[in-house]
Amino acid sequence: MAQSTAVKKAWRTLIWLVVVFGVLIGTIAGGVLWSNATWTPKLALDLEGGTQIILTPKLESGDQVSQEQLDQAVSIIRQRVDASGVSEAEVTTQGGTNVVVSIPGSPDDETLNRIESSAKLDFRAVLLADVAATATTASPSPTVDPNLSTTPTASPTNASDLAWVTPALQAQFDNFDCNSEAADDAGQAPADQPLITCDDNGVKYLLGPVEIEGADIADASSGIATTQNGSSTGQWVVDISFNDAGTKKFADVTTRLYGLTGVQNQFAIVLDGRVITAPTTGGAFTDGKAQISGSFTQESAKTLADQLKFGALPIGFTTQSSEAISATLGSTQLLSGLIAGAIGLLLVIIYSLIQYRVLGTVTIASLVVAAALTYLLVTLMSWRIDFRLSLAGVAGLIVAIGITADSFIVYFERIRDELRDGKVLTSSVQAGWKRAIRTITASDAVNFLAAAVLYVLAIGNVRGFAFTLGLTTIVDIIVVVLFTHPLMTLLAELPFFRDGHKASGLDPRALGAVYRGRAQFRAPAAGVTAAKRGSSSREAVKRQTIAERKAAELAGTSAGITGGSAGKPGTDSTRPTDEGKNS
Amino acid sequence: MASFSKFGNDLYSGKRSIDFVGRRRLWYAISAVLVLIALVGPWLRGGYEFGIEFRGGSEFTVSQVSSLDQTIATDTVNEVAPGSNPRVSTLGQDSVRVQTDELDKTQTASVQDALATAYDVPVDDVTTSFIGATWGADITTQAIRGLVIFLVLVAIFMAIYFRTWKMAAAALIALLHDLIITAGVYGLTGLEITPAAVIGLLTILGYSLYDTVVVFDKIRENTSNLGERGTQTFGEMVNLAINQTLVRSINTSIVAALPVASILIIGSFVLGASTLRDISLALLIGIIVGTYSTIFVAAPLYVQFREKEAKIVKHDARVTADRKRAAQSSVSA
Numbered sequence: 037m038a039q040s041t042a043v044k045k046a047w048r049t050l051i052w053l054v055v056v057f058g059v060l061i062g063t064i065a066g067g068v069l070w071s072n073a074t075w076t077p078k079l080a081l082d083l084e085g086g087t088q089i090i091l092t093p094k095l096e097s098g099d100q101v102s103q104e105q106l107d108q109a110v111s112i113i114r115q116r117v118d119a120s121g122v123s124e125a126e127v128t129t130q131g132g133t134n135v136v137v138s139i140p141g142s143p144d145d146e147t148l149n150r151i152e153s154s155a156k157l158d159f160r161a162v163l164l165a166d167v168a169a170t171a172t173t174a175s176p177s178p179t180v181d182p183n184l185s186t187t188p189t190a191s192p193t194n195a196s197d198l199a200w201v202t203p204a205l206q207a208q209f210d211n212f213d214c215n216s217e218a219a220d221d222a223g224q225a226p227a228d229q230p231l232i233t234c235d236d237n238g239v240k241y242l243l244g245p246v247e248i249e250g251a252d253i254a255d256a257s258s259g260i261a262t263t264q265n266g267s268s269t270g271q272w273v274v275d276i277s278f279n280d281a282g283t284k285k286f287a288d289v290t291t292r293l294y295g296l297t298g299v300q301n302q303f304a305i306v307l308d309g310r311v312i313t314a315p316t317t318g319g320a321f322t323d324g325k326a327q328i329s330g331s332f333t334q335e336s337a338k339t340l341a342d343q344l345k346f347g348a349l350p351i352g353f354t355t356q357s358s359e360a361i362s363a364t365l366g367s368t369q370l371l372s373g374l375i376a377g378a379i380g381l382l383l384v385i386i387y388s389l390i391q392y393r394v395l396g397t398v399t400i401a402s403l404v405v406a407a408a409l410t411y412l413l414v415t416l417m418s419w420r421i422d423f424r425l426s427l428a429g430v431a432g433l434i435v436a437i438g439i440t441a442d443s444f445i446v447y448f449e450r451i452r453d454e455l456r457d458g459k460v461l462t463s464s465v466q467a468g469w470k471r472a473i474r475t476i477t478a479s480d481a482v483n484f485l486a487a488a489v490l491y492v493l494a495i496g497n498v499r500g501f502a503f504t505l506g507l508t509t510i511v512d513i514i515v516v517v518l519f520t521h522p523l524m525t526l527l528a529e530l531p532f533f534r535d536g537h538k539a540s541g542l543d544p545r546a547l548g549a550v551y552r553g554r555a556q557f558r559a560p561a562a563g564v565t566a567a568k569r570g571s572s573s574r575e576a577v578k579r580q581t582i583a584e585r586k587a588a589e590l591a592g593t594s595a596g597i598t599g600g601s602a603g604k605p606g607t608d609s610t611r612p613t614d615e616g617k618n619s
Numbered sequence: 620m621a622s623f624s625k626f627g628n629d630l631y632s633g634k635r636s637i638d639f640v641g642r643r644r645l646w647y648a649i650s651a652v653l654v655l656i657a658l659v660g661p662w663l664r665g666g667y668e669f670g671i672e673f674r675g676g677s678e679f680t681v682s683q684v685s686s687l688d689q690t691i692a693t694d695t696v697n698e699v700a701p702g703s704n705p706r707v708s709t710l711g712q713d714s715v716r717v718q719t720d721e722l723d724k725t726q727t728a729s730v731q732d733a734l735a736t737a738y739d740v741p742v743d744d745v746t747t748s749f750i751g752a753t754w755g756a757d758i759t760t761q762a763i764r765g766l767v768i769f770l771v772l773v774a775i776f777m778a779i780y781f782r783t784w785k786m787a788a789a790a791l792i793a794l795l796h797d798l799i800i801t802a803g804v805y806g807l808t809g810l811e812i813t814p815a816a817v818i819g820l821l822t823i824l825g826y827s828l829y830d831t832v833v834v835f836d837k838i839r840e841n842t843s844n845l846g847e848r849g850t851q852t853f854g855e856m857v858n859l860a861i862n863q864t865l866v867r868s869i870n871t872s873i874v875a876a877l878p879v880a881s882i883l884i885i886g887s888f889v890l891g892a893s894t895l896r897d898i899s900l901a902l903l904i905g906i907i908v909g910t911y912s913t914i915f916v917a918a919p920l921y922v923q924f925r926e927k928e929a930k931i932v933k934h935d936a937r938v939t940a941d942r943k944r945a946a947q948s949s950v951s952a
Contacts, residue, residue, distance in 0.1 A: 357749055360747055376878075380881035384874050428815065428818060431882060434879075441875075456631055475836040479836075480829075482832055483829050490821055501822070501898070
């Protein structure tokens with residue numbers, strides 16, 4: 037019998053659902069036992085509390101940042117954050133231009149500075165140096181005589197050539213204030229032009245064009261200097277080694293600088309447009325190794341080594357936003373979100389029960405299964421792809437309650453439509469399902485498309501929202517196919533539903549199946565289904581009567597004639613169940 | 620709710636029918652007025668209010684306060700950082716949020732200390748944020764790009780699924796209608812447009828079309844035998860489909876709206892200004908307008924797009940002719 041195969045199939049489908057759950061729970065359990073998975077989803081910064089820093093590339097106008105540069109920057113920043121001992125930090129790109137650093141808890145200032153300050157590292161030759169003007173002479177915009185020449189008198193032959201220093205540049209240098217905005221903007225200076233900038237001790241420098249870039253540094257470390265016979269000098273130094281290209285460049289530069297005197301003997305290591313150190317050149321270094329000595333402490337030597345090692349970013353960054361999120365506020369928000377979700381769920385349940393009576397319990401059961409599946413998937417995702425649940429994500433989950441419940445309504449209404457057409461419940465469930473699943477798949481596809489587009493292009497917390505929305509759309513399909521439909525198939529066999537108990541929500545009388553004949557124009561309009569073809573003789577009679585009835589109706593008589601057996605509405609003796617047994 | 624299910628039965632059978640398609644000029648007029656208000660209203664009011672993510676600036680959140688007095692914050696900020704335009708709002712039951720123009724690091728630190736002293740809380744309970752003005756602009760650019768890509772993809776999807784681009788066109792016009800009206804509510808009420816509100820607006824994309832697909836699927840089903848011997852004009856078939864899915868549309872919209880409304884109420888009364896409130900408000904308006912537009916805009920537009928097709932003109936003419944003949948025969952009978 038057709039029904040029994042449907043029932044068998046329903047049981048088989050339910051077993052698949054159990055398998056899906058088994059696999060998910062098994063995977064997570066395995067992850068908990070042998071890896072770093074947890075039974076609860078990881079929370080994003082806005083719920084857990086922490087600091088989120090968004091870095092945006094400093095670009096000269098018209099420049100574009102490539103994905104490769106961005107990926108490189110992300111891995112360098114990640115190394116740098118990890119080196120500072122912060123665990124669980126998250127470094128991601130955003131919208132194709134920005135880098136987002138999320139750090140749980142509240143990191144100390146040093147860590148923040150390390151992330152924010154370290155960016156673009158250059159080696160430049162020193163042309164001029166001077167102790168900067170003190171704050172007494174600070175004027176917001178130093179006035180430089182615009183008539184001074186800006187073109188070098190002679191074309192500079194190398195980066196140390198004083199011909200770089202034009203009268204205009206000299207005047208600018210003389211008036212330069214280390215606290216001015218110009219000093220903050222130094223990081224964006226073109227690489228092939230001289231740069232005026234300061235160091236943290238208030239010394240201002242006029243530097244030649246960039247000679248070696250940070251990317252040429254292979255490694256840097258800090259340590260205590262030793263003399264030739266191996267005894268410790270007690271002085272902290274920073275050792276640098278260059279890669280092949282860097283070795284050659286460094287050899288050229290040091291050879292040239294060694295022959296020069298005064299400040300021109302110095303080269304400056306410039307980080308983000310600020311001089312971090314400007315050591316003198318004690319010889320020509322051709323082996324690609326150099327040691328920077330000075331008045332380092334253990335701390336400052338390590339910081340410089342880290343900056344040199346991890347500071348070799350392909351592009352400079354500026355902090356676009358830096359947001360500290362309080363954990364208390366986060367937990368309040370999470371709690372409120374969960375309360376809102378619970379209330380929303382309760383309202384949906386109450387409404388389903390009012391609208392669909394006992395059938396509403398199918399909605400509740402399906403929502404429970406959907407919730408469990410979503411929870412497991414979110415937990416799995418937070419382990420496998422490091423997904424973190426944010427407040428926007430929670431909102432996405434709550435919104436999903438309604439959208440998931442919508443699929444059940446579409447399905448139930450389709451079953452009711454079939455009942456109204458006079459079918460028996462078991463075949464109504466199957467026929468209604470065929471139509472409902474089409475509609476549900478199509479509308480879920482649209483929803484999923486929206487979520488996917490949002491996710492791919494998303495910025496910030498839009499992404500968390502899009503992720504949960506997309507995930508729940510998939511869960512919706514899984515639950516409807518693997519749970520709601522088989523459950524309906526099985527329930528349709530129960531006398532309570534089959535005989536259309538008043539409280540079942542599927543009472544054919546309440547659904548107006550008695551009006552069956554009045555749905556006259558629907559029979560052809562709905563297309564002929566397989567089930568209908570089965571009762572073709574009845575169908576034939578029904579069709580013949582349509583034109584006549586239509587005529588009667590147009591003439592103003594409202595009395596309907598039911599299909600098959602004649603009778604007035606409300607007195608139809610053909611019970612849908614009877615018809616079902618015939619077919 | 621027997622009466623509601625009776626209502627559904629009557630709509631299904633056609634006993635009771637609301638003329639959505641026939642009176643379309645009225646619905647168009649209503650929608651046109653709404654869209655016009657949504658477009659012109661905000662402009663008359665003085666433009667949209669943008670959140671700090673779009674303006675740029677510094678933000679301080681003081682949590683665990685014993686007094687929610689906002690003047691304390693205003694006075695403190697004006698004293699420490701004059702001319703920084705503080706905007707104060709409460710968050711939840713024990714937090715105060717202060718947004719100011721962009722402050723530098725030292726100013727931020729001194730405002731943070733001053734706020735902690737003024738509200739008598741530890742400095743750790745005052746969190747600070749700095750938001751660059753380009754952050755919001757980035758979101759907007761991404762949102763618009765996302766919108767365009769989504770519209771193209773969904774138009775292709777619907778054209779393939781329904782096998783007619785006219786359904787896709789009608790659905791997209793209705794979607795645009797929903798977006799404009801929802802955005803208009805923000806402009807008219809002066810609610811701040813935050814990234815969360817933009818998320819909500821983008822989600823309407825999915826929801827509004829979800830609703831339209833459900834109804835259009837039924838329309839497609841009812842009109843699939845077009846050209847065969849039928850007793851209804853094309854417009855009547857579509858109208859019956861809308862009526863038959865009306866109960867479904869109402870139920871799905873209510874069920875979708877309930878959790879959203881619950882977030883909105885909890886969000887605004889308990890949390891004050893928050894991500895949850897901003898997302899849910901845009902969504903709630905979108906769900907309501909989306910349901911309206913599917914029934915009153917999308918479906919009638921679809922009829923309008925198609926009724927000039929030769930096949931449909933022919934079909935409708937035959938149905939009308941059949942009816943005349945039937946009427947005459949019944950009169951003569």
